[in-house]
Structures are given as structure tokens and as C-alpha cells.
Amino acid sequence: MITWIAGLIVLLIKMALVLGVLLFLAAYLVWAERKLLGRLQVRLGPNRAGIFGLLQPIADSIKMLCKEDIVPEAADKIIFLLAPAVVATTALLMFAVVPFGPEITLMGKQVPLVISDINVGLLFVFAMASLGVYGMALGGWASNSKFALLGGIRGAAQMISYELALGLSLVPVVMLAQSFSLVDIVNAQADYPFIIVQPIAFVIFVISSMAESKRIPFDLPEAENELGAGFHTEYSGMRFGLFFIGEYVHMQVFGALIAVFFLGGWRGPFLPPPVWLLIKIIIAALVMIWIRGTLPRLRYDQLMEMGWKILIPASLINIIITGAVILI
Amino acid sequence: MMTEIFESVKALGEGFAATFKHLLRKPITEEYPEYKRPLPERSRARIVLTCDPDGKERCVACYLCSSVCPVSCISMQSAENTDGRRYAKWFRINLGRCIYCGLCEEACPTSAIQLTPDFENSRLDILNLVFEKQDLLVDNCGKDRAYNFYKHAGIKTDSFDKGTRDFETEPVNVKSNLP
Numbered sequence: 001m002i003t004w005i006a007g008l009i010v011l012l013i014k015m016a017l018v019l020g021v022l023l024f025l026a027a028y029l030v031w032a033e034r035k036l037l038g039r040l041q042v043r044l045g046p047n048r049a050g051i052f053g054l055l056q057p058i059a060d061s062i063k064m065l066c067k068e069d070i071v072p073e074a075a076d077k078i079i080f081l082l083a084p085a086v087v088a089t090t091a092l093l094m095f096a097v098v099p100f101g102p103e104i105t106l107m108g109k110q111v112p113l114v115i116s117d118i119n120v121g122l123l124f125v126f127a128m129a130s131l132g133v134y135g136m137a138l139g140g141w142a143s144n145s146k147f148a149l150l151g152g153i154r155g156a157a158q159m160i161s162y163e164l165a166l167g168l169s170l171v172p173v174v175m176l177a178q179s180f181s182l183v184d185i186v187n188a189q190a191d192y193p194f195i196i197v198q199p200i201a202f203v204i205f206v207i208s209s210m211a212e213s214k215r216i217p218f219d220l221p222e223a224e225n226e227l228g229a230g231f232h233t234e235y236s237g238m239r240f241g242l243f244f245i246g247e248y249v250h251m252q253v254f255g256a257l258i259a260v261f262f263l264g265g266w267r268g269p270f271l272p273p274p275v276w277l278l279i280k281i282i283i284a285a286l287v288m289i290w291i292r293g294t295l296p297r298l299r300y301d302q303l304m305e306m307g308w309k310i311l312i313p314a315s316l317i318n319i320i321i322t323g324a325v326i327l328i
Numbered sequence: 329m330m331t332e333i334f335e336s337v338k339a340l341g342e343g344f345a346a347t348f349k350h351l352l353r354k355p356i357t358e359e360y361p362e363y364k365r366p367l368p369e370r371s372r373a374r375i376v377l378t379c380d381p382d383g384k385e386r387c388v389a390c391y392l393c394s395s396v397c398p399v400s401c402i403s404m405q406s407a408e409n410t411d412g413r414r415y416a417k418w419f420r421i422n423l424g425r426c427i428y429c430g431l432c433e434e435a436c437p438t439s440a441i442q443l444t445p446d447f448e449n450s451r452l453d454i455l456n457l458v459f460e461k462q463d464l465l466v467d468n469c470g471k472d473r474a475y476n477f478y479k480h481a482g483i484k485t486d487s488f489d490k491g492t493r494d495f496e497t498e499p500v501n502v503k504s505n506l507p
Contacts (some may be wrong), residue, residue, distance in 0.1 A: 036351075038355070039350070039351050039355065040347045040350050040351055041350065042350050042353050042354075042355050042356050042357075043355050043356075043357050044355045044357040044359070047359075290344065290347065290348070291344075293347045294343045294344050294346075294347045295343065
């Protein structure tokens, strides 16, 4: 009984820590993105709230909490209210299977530094990733606005063009690690990170995961110049904030997944394991911001063409070659 | 096929290099309340009523500015002094409506009404944007430093009678040359 309670307390502490770090980092990623985009465009970026604008995320969140929360008259109320939560929750849940360190010994007990090590962790990640799109499409549909609906539909159209490539690009990783568990995948990279043997899978995964987190150049559902704001046109206040946080948590989760699948996860010399994972997440996020500052948005026929004609065949060929090499 | 891939990768690389180079450049942002860029003399913002080089009001209340104003934000009432000079009894510009087109300045025959580069005119209360004559008057000539309307007008004032100055001829008695 006592061990059971102790285990529960440890689990709760781990969850609180991960949630806290994720949300804190999401807030400051927004700041980092604005600042870095500013510098890429030879501007200063936010610099009014606090030194270097560091209080900007706090000011933003106070503003969003104080704003009026408008629900359109003709909207499907319940779904409209739930959709942002679906997006934010699925993004946060994805982190549940990401290991952020090796097992540590705490008061004579083994504590794994992962919230839940399930043996189909990778499938769980894909399930949650697809559900995120569901929340977005529902939000667009429930708003009962044509712009929002178009945004939601484009989100769904986008999903069928990258989701397959996303899944297929990781098949070679699973073949190499012999496991679907993210903990085992990190452990399999003890000698060398998989990016060395799977560069093509890495590129495909990065492109597809950027499409997954709906970041420029794949932010078709938002498309502010032709769709108002796309699927969240009708949202205001903290509900819009949840969509926003969802996007930035997505960025971190995919940074973490890129690290776990290709960069050796929490492995690295000198520094403690969670710090290494954090560094890899931040580097991935910074590269995503750099990409955002460089590339224009794709049309969605271009995205589908890229997904179906390039990414999927390339990942299939990659699987065949990997399989052949493993067999030999 | 291979050249196509090479070309597109090269194009992508050039784009990323361009943005990365900008990352290392110093931002060109002008931070507004700390740094106020000196504006060109002819930029159009707050409206003033100027004085002639003698320090007297230029405005002769001819109503041309108020009639040319496309948003009708200028209104006034004319009156005449004992010395024969016309002036505006009251002069009012609703800067809340003004679109800063500068047509009043174009229309003004005496160079009285002028637009200045001072653009910081926001007010918390919109009624504070209604500028009365005392808010509009300034004690200098503005952009036009030399022009004095009454020196050329051929109008009798306390200092000159009609046709008395050296560049003028005597006024014609219109009744004398009737057929």
C-alpha cells in the first residue's frame, strides 16, 4: 500500500514537473519566436514589457485571460467550447511517453524518468497527433463560419498528405530499435544516434512533423491572408490562447520526438540527461523558427503533391533499403 | 532529375543563408518614444495659424480654407478691425475630423493656415481635439517667412492708403470713366 502511494506521489510530481516545464517553455517559445523572427527581419521584436521584453508572455497571458470570451450565436456551443481543449490536451498528452532521462534511484527505489513507458508508445504518439487535427477541424466546423470551416477542412486535407509519410518515416527506426517503446528506442541509440544511419528518414520526419504542428510553411489551416485566421477565426480570449499554446507545445513535443528518434534522446556527454533533451528540443524549435522566417506558405495542392509524390515513395524506398541492409 | 534536385536544394540553401545573414545584422528599428525622427518641413500634421513678419495675424477670415476642406472641419466667423484689417472673431478646427490633406494650406491666400510636422496630437477625450483660435495661433511665420499679405493687397489699412506705395498706381475712380 505504502509503495503504491509513494509511486502515485512520484508520478504526480513527475507530471506536474513536465506540465509546468512544457507550459513555461511554450510561453517563452512565443517570446523567442517573436524575438528571433524580428531579428531575421532586421527588427527588434518585443522589448517593452520588462528587459528584452521578457515579461511579454506574462502580459500576453493576463491580456488573454481578461479578454471577453465570445461564443458566436450560431455556433455549436459544446463542441465550440471543447475544441481548443482537445488541441491543447492532445499536444500535452503526447509528451507522456517521451523519456527525459535514464532510470534513477530515489530512496532505494527505481524511478524511470518517463511518465509512462508503454510498449506501443510510438502508436500512442501517432494517435494523439491525429486527434489534434480532429480538435482543429471540429473547432473550424463548430464556429459555423465559412472561413473557419475552410480552415478546418484544409487542416484535414493537410493531414492526409503528411500523416502517412510521418508514420512510414519511422518504420526504419522501429526496425533498428526492434521496439515501439520510446524508452527502448532511446536505449537502442546508446552507441550512435540514428540520424547517422537514417538521414533520409530524419528529413522526411522533420518535414512531416512540421506539417503536423501546422507551422509555416505548412500552416494552411490558419492562412491569415485568405481565411481571416482560418479555423480559429471565431475564437477569442483564452480559448484562442489554448490553440496558441497547443501549437507551441506541439513544437516542443516534435522537438522531443526528433531528439528521441534520431538524435539519441536524452543521451549526451557531461550534462544531466534532461538538460540534453531540453537542449535538443530548443535547437529543433530554433530551426523551426528559422524555417518560418525563410519559407513562404505552400498551396495545399503543392503540399499534397509533395506528400504523395515525394515523401511517401521516398520513405517506402527507405524502408526497403533498411530492411535489406538489416537482413544482410 | 539529379540537376533538378540539386537546383532546388541550392535555392533553399540560398534562402536560409539570406535570413541567417540578416540575423547577424543590427536591427534598423527606430524606437519611437525614445527616438523621434526629424520629419521633413513639409510633412502634414497639426494645423497652425501663423503671423506675418510684423507679428500681426495673417488670417483674413476669407472662408476659403473652410469651404475647400473636404471633411468640413474648419469653421470661423469673420470681423473687421478699426484699422481696416479683417480677422477671424473665432476660428475652430476639429482635428478629430481633419484628414490632414493640406487643401486648406493650398487655398489660403495669405499663408496664414499651415500644416506642421508635429503629429503627436492624440487626446484621451475627443472633445480636446477641437482646437480654438488660441490653440491654433503661433507667434511666427511658419514655412513662409517673408510674405505679408497687406503689403500687396491694395487694401486701405492704418499704415497705407490705397495706391500710396511705390510699386502701386493711383486707384482709378470707376465712376469717372463711365461712357
